[in-house]
Amino acid sequence: MGLSSLGIFHTIIGIIAIIAAIIGFIRSGKINLGQITGKVYFYTTLISSLTALGLSSVVGLNPGHILAILIVILIVIAYFLHARRQGNNRARFIENFFLSFSFFLSMIPTVNETLTRVPFGHPLAKGPTDPLIAQTLLVILLLFITGSIYQFRMQRKTNKSI
Structure with a gap:
């Protein structure tokens, strides 16, 4: 496989982030920063994205780096909305979408790296x-679109009941 120590660490943290997100999607239909799975997703995705900046066979800024930076921006804005806009129900739409979109974007390199390395040899x-x-x-894009529509509808119901 030829992974460096940073690559191994990045992979382990990334797998934890994916598992946390999937558990969140199953339990509540979204990545909820108010739950432990959402917090685990946030921090492990942040670490995974930042460590991705140190992983590249290409010198300089490349599409993988830009993707990692975009993911960091999305989750930080979502965290800000969660922490600072508690009473703002409209902010939940953006928060949910940004977290789900960050997960979708994370899956692009994950799928590529996994399918080009596994099974070994x-x-x-x-x-x-x-x-x-x-x-x-x-398939992941279609799941993202379907999930985003579901989240939008659920958030709209939640906002109406408050």
Whole structure:
């Protein structure tokens, strides 16, 4: 596999973030920063995104770095909205969307790296342009869109009842 110590740490933290997000989606239909799974997602995604900046076979700023920076911006804004806009029900729409979008963006390198490395010695995909990666990301995109619509509707119901 050829992962550095930073790569191994980044991978472990990233897996924890994904698990926390999935648990949050299953339990409450969203990544909720008020719950332990949401907090775990926030901090592990922050660490994973920042460590991604130190991982690259290409010198200089590359699309992976830009993606990591965008993810950090999304989760920090979502955290700010959660912490500072408690009474603002409209802010929940943006908070939910930004957290879900950060998860979706995190899945792009995750799918690529996983499918081009696993199983060791005979990976499922040959490279980033492999159709399997595109098909997998399409399924994840459709899940993201469906989930975002669901979250919007649920948040709208919550806002009306308050």
